[in-house]
Amino acid sequence: MSSQTLDKFLHEGLEDLKSQGLYNVIDPLESANGPTIQIQGRQLINLSSNNYLGLATDERLIHACVEATKFAGVGAGAVRTINGTLAVHVELEKKLAEFKHTEAAIAFQSGFNCNMGAISAVMDANDAILSDELNHASIIDGCRLSRAKIIRYKHSDMDDLRKQAKEARDSGKYQKLMVITDGVFSMDGDVAKLPEIIAIADEYDLITYVDDAHGSGVMGGGAGTVAHFGLSDKVDFQIGTLSKAIGVVGGYVAGRQELIDWLKVRARPFLFSTSLTPGSAAACITALDILMSSTELHDKLWANANYFKKGLKDLGFDIGHSESPITPCIIGEEVLTQEFSKRLYDNGVYAKSIVFPTVPRGTGRVRNMPTAAHTKEMLDSALSIYEKVGKELAIL
Numbered sequence: 463m464s465s466q467t468l469d470k471f472l473h474e475g476l477e478d479l480k481s482q483g484l485y486n487v488i489d490p491l492e493s494a495n496g497p498t499i500q501i502q503g504r505q506l507i508n509l510s511s512n513n514y515l516g517l518a519t520d521e522r523l524i525h526a527c528v529e530a531t532k533f534a535g536v537g538a539g540a541v542r543t544i545n546g547t548l549a550v551h552v553e554l555e556k557k558l559a560e561f562k563h564t565e566a567a568i569a570f571q572s573g574f575n576c577n578m579g580a581i582s583a584v585m586d587a588n589d590a591i592l593s594d595e596l597n598h599a600s601i602i603d604g605c606r607l608s609r610a611k612i613i614r615y616k617h618s619d620m621d622d623l624r625k626q627a628k629e630a631r632d633s634g635k636y637q638k639l640m641v642i643t644d645g646v647f648s649m650d651g652d653v654a655k656l657p658e659i660i661a662i663a664d665e666y667d668l669i670t671y672v673d674d675a676h677g678s679g680v681m682g683g684g685a686g687t688v689a690h691f692g693l694s695d696k697v698d699f700q701i702g703t704l705s706k707a708i709g710v711v712g713g714y715v716a717g718r719q720e721l722i723d724w725l726k727v728r729a730r731p732f733l734f735s736t737s738l739t740p741g742s743a744a745a746c747i748t749a750l751d752i753l754m755s756s757t758e759l760h761d762k763l764w765a766n767a768n769y770f771k772k773g774l775k776d777l778g779f780d781i782g783h784s785e786s787p788i789t790p791c792i793i794g795e796e797v798l799t800q801e802f803s804k805r806l807y808d809n810g811v812y813a814k815s816i817v818f819p820t821v822p823r824g825t826g827r828v829r830n831m832p833t834a835a836h837t838k839e840m841l842d843s844a845l846s847i848y849e850k851v852g853k854e855l856a857i858l
């Protein structure tokens with residue numbers, strides 16, 4: 463007999479979501495997650511992946527993954543601290559430190575896992591964390607797990623951050639204080655004000671933690687948002703993911719040697735969850751080699767992003783104030799935004815709508831992620847579909 467309490471909870475919860483139009487139906491891809499994708503037999507221009515540089519399908523990464531898999535198997539066989547640390551993991555961590563201009567780095571199985579482990583390895587119930595209100599869900603959960611007091615500051619509002627940092631410091635209630643921010647915010651594509659954040663951190667002795675999941679490979683010639691501002695030796699924790707621009711899977715912290723040494727004995731996903739597969743680790747190494755040897759893909763990404771942004775803007779769409787390739791097309795009202803995204807889909811463009819509660823009410827948007835792998839023809843074709851749908855729905 464299944465639990466009736468659970469049955470009732472699940473049934474009512476699902477019905478509730480469905481009646482509000484909030485139940486997400488997932489369409490599986492019948493192709494790789496490239497610049498075009500196939501869903502239900504139809505080819506679509508893909509503007510929804512985080513595969514910024516097209517590396518997810520790069521032949522060089524595939525080759526590295528296959529070779530490492532043949533050599534070391536499909537699974538690492540244990541957690542890092544037992545005997546799941548293979549030579550390829552150590553090489554990846556050395557490469558990450560080089561990429562991020564830090565003394566050392568530690569790799570995790572995902573960016574999400576990394577935030578689960580890294581924050582609570584350092585912060586506890588005697589501490590407080592100042593967190594941007596628009597920080598990623600994994601940061602929020604990582605903060606909760608630490609049991610530190612969470613103090614939210616208004617999005618990128620440096621006066622609010624300074625005020626709250628001062629209050630927290632003056633209260634004398636906390637031992638350690640940390641400030642945490644995304645490097646690039648994923649909904650609007652805006653960049654954290656890192657120079658000001660670092661100045662405030664200096665003033666109030668805050669530990670600094672920057673999650674640059676959307677910035678690595680994208681900002682600062684590829685090295686990320688922290689490098690973009692020339693602050694590589696000023697940020698304590700530089701977090702990144704290996705699942706977005708790097709094209710594979712995994713996450714990491716780059717920082718001082720002692721910080722990394724500490725995380726290797728205290729970050730729970732490192733101690734209690736099996737390490738990255740050898741193939742994934744090898745593919746990441748190849749991706750980092752590519753990024754460090756040439757800015758070609760990075761430059762192509764930006765050229766495509768600028769071209770697409772200008773195209774949408776020239777058509778008359780509101781594209782917000784992105785400072786990264788993330789290109790929101792702000793439609794406004796929730797139902798209209800969803801209808802817009804659906805019509806794009808019907809016409810051959812895959813670009814997901816993002817509405818309340820993920821973004822504030824009335825700021826529903828279709829979020830576009832142009833990548834280095836798109837051709838000009840694909841972008842032109844997407845723009846003409848945008849124009850058609852914009853006119854059909856009287857947005858233009």
Ligand SMILES: *Cc1c(COP(=O)(O)O)cnc(C)c1O
Pocket residue numbers: 572573574575577598600601644648673674675676703704705706711712713
């Ligand atoms: C995507 C993202 C993550 C999660 O990374 P995964 O490697 O996909 O788990 C973590 N933090 C931020 C800021 C992100 O945007």
